[in-house]
Amino acid sequence: MVSLSMLDRKWLRELWQMRGQALAIALVIASGIATYILSRSTIDSLTYTQEQFYADTHFADVFASLKRAPLAVAARIREIPGVVRADMRVAAPVNLDVPGFADPVSGLLLTLPESATAPNQLYLRAGRLPAPDEDAAVVANESFAEAQGLKPGARIAATINGRRKLLTVTGVVLSPEYVYLIRPGDFFPDYKRYGILWMNRESLSAAYGMDGAFNDVALTLAPGARLPEVISRLDAVLEPWGGIGAIGREDQASHHYLSEEIKQLRAQATIVPLIFMSVAAFLLNVVISRLILQQRMPMAILKAFGYSNTAITLHYLKLVTGIVFVGGVVGVAAGGWLAHGLSGIYAEFFRYPDMHFVLRPGVALSAVGVSALVAYLGTLNSVLRASRLAPAQALHPEAPPLFRESLLERTGIKQFLSQGGRMILRNISRHPVKSGLTLTGVALSCAIVTMGGLFNDAVNYMVDVQFNRSQHADLIVTFSDVAPERTVSELRSLSGVTMAEPLRAVPVRLRNGYRTYRTALQGYMPGGRLNDLLDADLRKVRVPPTGVLLTDFLARRLGVVPGEFITAEVLEASRPVARVQVVGLVREFAGMNAYMSLDVLNRLLPDDRGVSGMFLKVQPDRLQQVYAALKQRPKVAGVTIRAVAMRSFHELMAENILIYAAVMLVLAGTIAVGVVYNSTRVALSERAFELATLRVLGLTHREIAYILLGETGLLTLLAIPTGFLIGYGFSAYIAYSLASTLYRVPVVIEPPTLGRAALVIVLAGAASSLYIYHRLGRLDLVAVLKTRE
Amino acid sequence: MAAPREISETGARAVFRTRGLRKTYVVGEVSIEALRGIDLDLYTGEFAVLLGASGSGKSTLLNILGGLDTPTSGTVHYADHDLGQASDAELTRFRREHVGFVFQFYNLIASLTARENVAIVTEIAERPLAPERALKIVGLADRMDHFPAQLSGGEQQRVAIARAIAKNPDVLLCDEPTGALDSETGILVLDALEKVNRDLGTTTAVITHNVVIADMADRVIRLSDGRIVGVTRNVSRRPARELRW
DSSP states (O other), rough: HHHHHHHHHHHHHHHHHOOOHHHHHHHHHHHHHHHHHHHHHHHHHHHHHHHHHHHHOOOEEEEEEEEEEEEGGGHHHHTTTEEEEEEEEEEEEEEEEEOOOOOEEEEEEOOOOOOOOOOOOOOEEEEEETTOOTTEEEEEEHHHHHHHTOOTTTTEEEETTTEEEEEEEEEEEEOOSSSSSSEEESSOOOTTTTEEEEEEEEHHHHHHHTTEEEEEEEEEEOOOOOOOHHHHHHHHGGGGTTTTOOOOOGSHHHHHHHHHHHHHHHHHHHHHHHHHHHHHHHHHHHHHHHHHTTHHHHHHHHHHHHHOHHHHHHHHHHHHHHHHHHHHHHHHHHHHHHHHHHHHHHHHSSSSOOOOOOOOHHHHHHHHHHHHHHHHHHHHHHHHHHHSHHHHHHHSSOOOOOOOOOHHHHHTTTGGGOHHHHHHHHHHSSSSSHHHHHHHHHHHHHHHHHHHHHHHHHHHHIIIIIIIIIBSSSSSEEEEEEEEEEHHHHHHSSSSEEEEEEEEEEEEEETTEEEEEEEEEEOOOTTTBOOOEEETSSOOOOOOOSSEEEEEHHHHHHHHOOOOOOEEEOOTTTTTTTEEEEEEEEEOOSSSSSSEEEEHHHHHHHGGEEHHHHHHHEGGGGEEEEEEEHSSSEEEEEEEEEHHHHHHHHHHHHHHHHHHHOOOOHHHHHHHHHHHHHHHHHHHHHHHHHHHHHHHHTOHOOOOOOHHHHHHHHHHHHHHHHHHHHHHHHHHHHHHHOOOOOOOOOOOOOOHHHHHHHHHHHHHHHHHHHHHHHHTTOOOOHHHHHHHO | OOOOBBTTOOOOOEEEEEEEEEEEEEETTTTEEEEEEEEEETTTEEEEEEEEEETHHHHHHHHHHHHHHHOOOEEEEEEEEGGGGGOOOHHHHHHHEEEEEEEETTTTTTSSSSHHHHHHHHHHHHSOOOHHHHHHTTTTTGGOOOOOSSSOOOHHHHHHHHHHHHTOOOOEEEEEETSOOOHHHHHHHHHHHHHHHHHHHHHEEESSSSHHHHHHHOOEEEEEEEEEEEEHHHHHHHOOOGOOO
């Protein structure tokens, strides 16, 4: 149709004319699309990469550890129906000495996979695997090797079972078992201070006293094999040999972390883009409907010429399509770029041979599609309203709107207001919906910045609670095996040690009816002072003489409240089962632990009394000496130094959290500018006539700017505290949806975060206002004398 | 054409003085000569009507006198001020201190009451009338707290006149003040302008294409095609209430 091509020219020109506004809207759309693509694409990339790597390396389905079993037992394990591959391994905790690195380093020494068909194959990144008969040769996991700068040929010393052995690194590897590597009991990975090494069975067995025996099992199952059945059969085989209960892949540390990470990403992929998309949708609606209301006149003229409502509606939909198109292209590009960058960060965090970057066309299309749909709905609504008017009616200018005094003025503050101030208040109260939408839009972007600070603040809070309020020990020692109770006094008498408190951790399955959870039951000394348990208000909770304390999240999981009884099935030694009363709850950000008196715990295991670790308080200047002395002792599996743990934690978290906060800041800033600029810009065109009149009457540029910008300014200021509240709500929701058995993020938002959020909004407002101020200088004063709105 | 002079035959001093005033607009690739050499004096206290058809240049002349536009060439003086050379800030001050405007479409602020519409100008004026007094002069003492949407067109225009005179301006510039009104209402508005001119002595210039209005003026200046084509002095001014069209 020839007529439509005229209209086409019209919309293209109009789009160009309103390019500033259109660009601001497009950027908001782009922000929404970008966050969605960022999250989805990261999930897809991680999932795909994980599946590939697991398949290539035959990642095991079942894992079990035990005290010690003769290799003859292996045959019975291989006979379990459903088992296709099995590897009987030796796993030895070690303390390591890396030349030129003073901090304590611990690690795990594992036997190399038995054959090329065994589970958990290693992926060689550099160097070579030790030759079959090569003694004292190891391969190291990549994150550790990289962090410590270990190249093939490097030498490190290991203290295995109290004996020092010099090892040569022949290669660097990746393992499906340690994609995410974290020292058991730690909250966060520390690549410099914890490593995994693999060596030949003969060397390791000899060094660890495991000749002809194994203490660790990995199995892969045939498709369709029944996991619970395999586990119970395996447990039955291993029980006489000190098995502590096999676990499925779901409970394997690295896999569990990966799954949680992906689960969290999925939660984020829903929440954050949802927030952005709804803000964007809302903005589009506001801006487009105001834009179209301004088009009353041209629309009426087109109708008077005989254009149909359909043709006119299509015309405006095309205009909006132009905006969505620009936003879509920018959003997909930015989202893809950010996702690529984030995959890079994940590649640091998770160790895969290579990160496959996946951006599915469907994801991009659905993001753009949703944006378009929202934009079209907003447009249709306004266009239909406008096009329903008869042309003659629409050609007539709108009657002067009826104003009344605002509620606020009736309280009596009117006498203190200038006429300009009254105009501001009345304009706001005359258009409550419009003002409310502007306020909400700005408040939402303020909320996003506030939310962006959540992780930083929460982590600082967690560190403060963990290292300053809860943990007072300078060193935490863990033994490779249960140590006799006299060890406590031995360590206490070490020169430099001022306080020593024992602890014992035993694997248990806690049960309340059908609900169970496998965790560590920790025995503490009642009245101990080196590791405080805290409740939700950070008050100290004493270790009770009888009964058990549960992490509040664990209590919820088991569905128990203090006063009720649960069953504790100990998974080692004589495997006693006890009914214990839950006597209190403690608040912990990581893990799901249960605590009881050390004495009570030891009474449960009469043949196996002892301690599995110690909290030590040490004279500050003797720390290194005590550490060196501990390392020489057999059975000391690891030593955590509090100061080092704090430092390494900060090193790790700072970067990732800052990147996240920065992305949120940029996106929220975009939205804030989009809202403030658009609402002021539209207000300018709506009120140009009035403002120009005032200029003619002798008001200065600044005086009319006050009237126009005062309104947006006031709304923006009101939006900031509103945004804080919404941001807190978003944060609470995110914390709630991220809470897992691994950790819970507390909802903590510190004043600097609020200050930054306010600053972003004020700056965005100021930048938009400055531009509008500049525009106000170019009002056409002559036109107002002749034209009527 | 009247000879240029600073003192009228009645002895009044000139407030505005233009010499060789030209204004050319360039719109795209077309240039339009709106004023082609205007020599004009307006005297203290006089009621002048600038009469002309659409496109005669009368609005352009009023805009330049009112400090809303600057001439392409020639000079325009208000008392000692050279308006042709003034900056934007100086023109704003000039409008603020000396000029009252009345527009064809009233241009009231919809969110302010009649009283407040006047007050927005008196707030920034140096020696204003009380808004109530200004509204009383135009006969709206009982409508002061009404919003524009609650007033008729004639009432709105009288609020606009009250707004224009409340700052106690030296000159009142009115651009087709009755253009949007029926004749009966228009006469009420003209009556208010006449009263202001008589009682406050404000120099008043009204531009219109309505020949009838010329009868109430001291002087009638006819414009056509960007030039002054005739100046006539009425021997006696006809009261606005007697006008009919």
